[in-house]
Amino acid sequence: MEFLADPVLAGFIAASVRLSIPILLAALGGMFAEKSGVLNIGLEGMMLIGCFTGFITVHWSGNLWLGAGVAVLIGAIAGLGLAFYAVTLRSNQVVVGIAFNLLMLGVSAYFFRLAFGSGTASPRITPFAPIDFGPLGEIPILGPLLFQHDPLTYLSLALVVGGWLVMQRSTIGLSIKAVGEHPEAAETLGLDPIAIRYAAVAVSGALAGLGGAFLSISATGVFLDNMTAGRGYIALAILILGRRHPFGVLVAALLFGAAEALQLRAQLLPSGVPLQFLIMLPYVLTIVVLAVSSTRSGAPAALGQPYEKGGG
Amino acid sequence: MSQLNEAAAAVARRNIRVAFGPVVANDDVSFAVEPGEIHALLGENGAGKTTLMRALAGLLQPQAGSIEIGGQPVVIDGPLEARRLGIGMVHQHFMLVPTLTVAENIALGLREVRTWFPRLDQLADEIDALGARYGLAVNARALAGELSVASQQRVEIVKALYRGAKILVLDEPTAVLTPQEAAALFPVLRSLAAAGTAIVFISHKLNEVMAVTDRITVLRRGKVAGSLRTAETEPREIARLMVGGEVTLPQLEGMPTPGRPLLEVDRLGLTDARGVRRLEAVSLSVGAGEIVAVAGVDGNGQQELAEAIVGLQRPDTGRVLIDGVEMTNRPVAEGIAAGLAHIPEDRHRTAxxxxxxxxxxxxxxxxxxxxxxxxxxxxxxxxxxxxxxxxxxxxxxxxxxxxxxxxxxxxxxxxxxxxxxxxRDPRLLVAVQPTRGLDIGATAFLQSQLLQRRAAGAAVLLISTELDEVLALADRIVVLFKGRVTGVVARADFSVEQLGLLMAGRTA
Known part of the structure; x- marks a missing residue:
């Protein structure tokens, strides 16, 4: 049982959790949007803008929680913007989402240079620090899994439970599911599919924004161009793998976090495998997941279909 | 649900006008329904029945005229307002979310249970009790999507009642039912009416309107063609009002003289993209100079059968032969070249x-x-x-x-x-719901054309959910239920009762 206390294993587990949080939050957000019938391809852009605004807020104010709050707020506003196109204008949700992501890539890079110039010295902030649980953190496996993390990680895990409560137990969740499955029926019952979809996409943006902010104000303390590096797209795959269920999404996100942690560690080993192939690991896993799971299975019936009020 | 027993309000509608751009769907339509009355809105497809109903449901606004409930003019500006006024709708295409339970469906959007976390168990008990009172057996804990069509309809009625409906509007309620299931619905409506509910029964079927209603308002081309007491009229008079003159639908005459089989379907099986088995060992044959009808309630594999024959869907077992030549899974163009013609079910989607x-x-x-x-x-x-x-x-x-x-x-x-x-003078015609949504003149024309093809020696496979059409035109009827053939009946042995049983899955 020596290996249980092995520091390499402990580091790996802790890193797996840490690396899974951004995609977990984005996927949780994607769940709300998709359950309401909106395919939120814009998760990537919402993460990136949350990542940037969170960083810059912390840099100016020195307040980490304010940074997280701003990232949530900006993410929600971004979600409302996307919903205007996807829900009100009934645009193609995939095209709008991709355009949105490209826009956010440019916007974040531009304003970053506007704020800090294009010099080589990248600005740093002091990120969230892990909470010290004392001896609890020393427990093999459980310690690095549960007791070596910062407050944002615990908030994220609480959001998973909260997401489950809302989705599976509350009337709000019931309404969201109804709108995603059969918006006409929801409307005949006096629900407003348009408003519910707006709200769901806004929540989706808020969570993705927080997920992005985690990268800059928790995991690293810096902001880099295209820092999310496709994690918003990975989140979409995680949604499918996790069957759009909060706990399923949690498990799937941990799997991807582990893949990421594994490749980071493998880079240090003299394995002879080129670095680029190792970096590919999470993305290859994404493609494999999408290939083996039929994308329509279990998807809400009205997913991706714009709804026209009183139409039909 | 004590308010059901209170003096229910009557609904009166005066001079309603609904127009979509240049098309006037309803023009100057007036009618009134009393509490305790079953009132038929009868008319052909396109006569304006559904438009009228959507106006009552608050899903669209009339441009002119007024709606009165209990003598008070009302403006129904949305589904919530319709519900507040005690109007309950049973739509032709059910408004149930298939992945939610019956109780969850009923709880949706309901203020009474709009606490943060709904007490669905208590609601389910109430629903079961309410259903039992009117002979509407529903299982409130079952998933809506797993119920039979007839029980989904009962759920829709219970849903409306639970929401305090005093005016119940049913849009073509029997369109999706077998004759027996329809017959079972009528006593339920009677007992609801006896309890004081005003019922609007929208239909285009004369015989069931005669069977269940107290009064009839006939619509033709968006206008009221007549208003009658059911007890004081007869089907012929109503038919004349519906059509605006005497139109008789063609009827097949003479005994069949089938020639060699032009279409043979041999133990066809098909599984759709979602993994649902749509056809199972379906066999039939259509000879030259013969009309074979496929009857059944909508959604029992008719569309899949037609599309498998013409080559639009790939069956995974069985064979299709056209004039003795193997055509299973051949491209559509080859079928056309072999003399096959297809009138698809959904005109807008595929034709x-x-x-x-x-x-x-x-x-x-x-x-x-x-x-x-x-x-x-x-x-x-x-x-x-x-x-x-x-x-x-x-x-x-x-x-x-x-x-x-x-x-x-x-x-x-x-x-x-x-x-x-x-x-193209086809040897084989596959016609799926060829008269759906047509007025009676166009229906008569289409049906006579099918009979002409038969007389000219072509094989006609007529797939229809309209039992009247099938009975009038077919030499033989093949009944489909859940993708299986439950019986084949020759013209000499046609009976509505037996076809109804076969349509409900009872094999002969």
Missing amino acids: IFERMSVTDNAVAEEAGRPRFARWGMRRRGETQAFAAQLVADYDVRLGSVEQAIGSLSGGNQQKVVLGRALS
Whole structure:
């Protein structure tokens, strides 16, 4: 049982959790949007803008929680913007989402240079620090899994439970599911599919924004161009793998976090495998997941279909 | 639900006018329903029944006229307001979320349970009790999508009652039921009416309107053609009001003289993309000079059967032979070349290109063939001459053959589709719901064309959910239930009762 206390294993587990949080939050957000019938391809852009605004807020104010709050707020506003196109204008949700992501890539890079110039010295902030649980953190496996993390990680895990409560137990969740499955029926019952979809996409943006902010104000303390590096797209795959269920999404996100942690560690080993192939690991896993799971299975019936009020 | 027993309000509608752009769906329509009365809104497809109902449900606003409930003028500006006024709707296409339970469906949007976390168990008990009171057996804890069509309908009625409906509007409630299931619905409606509910029964079927209603308002082309007491009238009079004159539908006469089988379907099985088994060992054959009808409640595999025969869906077991030649899973074009013609079920989805001209639609199947094209270039003269001939032969009413087919009425669109199919003088015609949504004149024309094909020695496979149509035209009837053949009945042995049992899955 020596290996249980092995520091390499402990580091790996802790890193797996840490690396899974951004995609977990984005996927949780994607769940709300998709359950309401909106395919939120814009998760990537919402993460990136949350990542940037969170960083810059912390840099100016020195307040980490304010940074997280701003990232949530900006993410929600971004979600409302996307919903205007996807829900009100009934645009193609995939095209709008991709355009949105490209826009956010440019916007974040531009304003970053506007704020800090294009010099080589990248600005740093002091990120969230892990909470010290004392001896609890020393427990093999459980310690690095549960007791070596910062407050944002615990908030994220609480959001998973909260997401489950809302989705599976509350009337709000019931309404969201109804709108995603059969918006006409929801409307005949006096629900407003348009408003519910707006709200769901806004929540989706808020969570993705927080997920992005985690990268800059928790995991690293810096902001880099295209820092999310496709994690918003990975989140979409995680949604499918996790069957759009909060706990399923949690498990799937941990799997991807582990893949990421594994490749980071493998880079240090003299394995002879080129670095680029190792970096590919999470993305290859994404493609494999999408290939083996039929994308329509279990998807809400009205997913991706714009709804026209009183139409039909 | 004590308010059900209170003096229910009557609904009166005066001079209602609903228009969509230049098309007036309802013009100056008035009628009134009393508490405790079952009132039929009768009319052909397109007469304006559904429009009227949507106005009552608050899903669209009339441009003129007024709606009164209990003598008070009301404005129904949305579904919530309709509900507050005690109007309950049972839509033709059920408004149930299939992945939610019955109780969850009923709880949706309901203020009484709109606490943060609904008490669904208590609600389920209430629903079961309410259902039991009116003979509406429902299982409140079952998933809506797993219920039979008849029980989904009961859920819709219970849903309306639970929401305090005093005026219940049913849109074509029997369209999806077998004759027996429909017969079981009528006592429920009677007991609801006896409890003081005002019931609006929308239908285009004369016989059931005669069976269950107290009064009848007949609609024709968006106007009221007549208002009658059911007890004081007779079907012939109502039919005349519906149609605006005497129109008799064609009827097959003479005994069948089938020739060699032109279509043979042998133990066909098909699983759809979602993994649901749609057809299981379906066998049938259609001979030259014979009309074989496939009857059954909608959604029991009819569409899959037709599409498997013409080559649009791939069956995974069994064979399709056209005039003895194996055609299983062959491209659609080969079927056309072999003399197969197809009138698809959903005109808008599969039969026409709505924004293309009548001409282009008329030649769509053969546009690339030497008759209409040379060296890859289209032959305009031949194409237009053909379209003009088709329009004349099939009595298509239009302004110009160059206008978009989508701007024609449904009946005229269907005539183009029929003309296109028949102009090739097909040996085998697969017609799926060919008269759905057509007025009675167009229906009569289409049906007589099918009989003509039979007389000319073609094989006709008629897939229809209209039992009357099937009974009038078929030499033999094959009944489908859940993708299986539950019986084959020859013309001499036709009986509605037996077909009804077969449609409900009781094998002969």
